[in-house]
């Protein structure tokens with residue numbers, strides 16, 4: 001399923017896209033059909049159909065709602081809007097929880113000092129994430145992004161206005177009308193992506209463009225959060241307590257690594273804030 005619009009689902013099959021409804025029973029059972037879902041359907045006429053079954057998902061991301069992707073591009077601008085490391089950290093946890101691999105893409109690098117870009121990139125490079133720098137209108141960094149998505153199913157995740165659609169257009173100009181400048185056609189001032197949509201770029205490469213967000217709720221047990229900060233892993237085994245959550249415990253090797261500068265202090269601060277959030281949520285759940 002490549003696109004959902006007001007109760008209809010567009011299903012692409014062997015080069016034909018059919019506008020489908022979902023069988024009523026889905027709604028009763030609370031089954032949602034997600035973009036990226038592999039489905040069975042009954043054709044109705046030449047271009048319509050009814051979805052009868054959603055096949056098991058390999059992965060499922062809540063925000064944006066998308067199934068069966070294996071890779072996320074975290075698209076964040078270094079300026080306009082300002083770089084948002086806390087939101088990036090949250091998004092990295094969310095995609096990790098969903099089992100996706102992650103690539104950080106810093107956009108609008110043409111608008112910022114190189115030092116500011118280095119500053120934004122450093123904690124993520126140190127944590128082991130691939131970090132790519134782009135200026136899509138100047139076509140800078142676009143081929144590196146192409147290399148990162150080739151042969152994979154990639155979802156674009158990032159705040160509104162970060163440049164997801166611009167990047168999509170630079171990667172596949174042929175998709176321009178759909179991905180980029182819808183607003184020019186309907187006269188709105190600025191384009192914003194309104195729905196989640198899967199694009200086939202050929203050669204087993206697929207991308208999902210989705211609306212930007214400004215907040216992101218995490219849903220995982222607080223004690224599991226540490227597993228989604230990959231830079232803790234080399235130290236965690238040396239903590240005094242098994243199951244150390246690297247917060248208030250004594251003899252925490254991760255905290256020691258932060259003090260030495262082996263783990264980035266801002267990332268660690270971000271971890272503590274997320275941990276507090278998740279613990280509060282757990283405490284008030286019942």
Ligand SMILES: Nc1nc2c(ncn2[C@@H]2O[C@H](COP(=O)(O)OP(=O)(O)OP(=O)(O)O)[C@@H](O)[C@H]2O)c(=O)[nH]1
Nearest residue numbers: 108135136160161162163164165166192193211212
């Ligand atoms: N200078 C510069 N401008 C950029 C770059 N990338 C995007 N822009 C501009 O930033 C604005 C927002 O870009 P979009 O691609 O629409 O952002 P988006 O992430 O798709 O936004 P939503 O659809 O709202 O989620 C547009 O005016 C783009 O032209 C860049 O690398 N450099």
Ligand SMILES: [Zn+2]
Nearest residue numbers: 239244246252
């Ligand atoms: Zn610890």
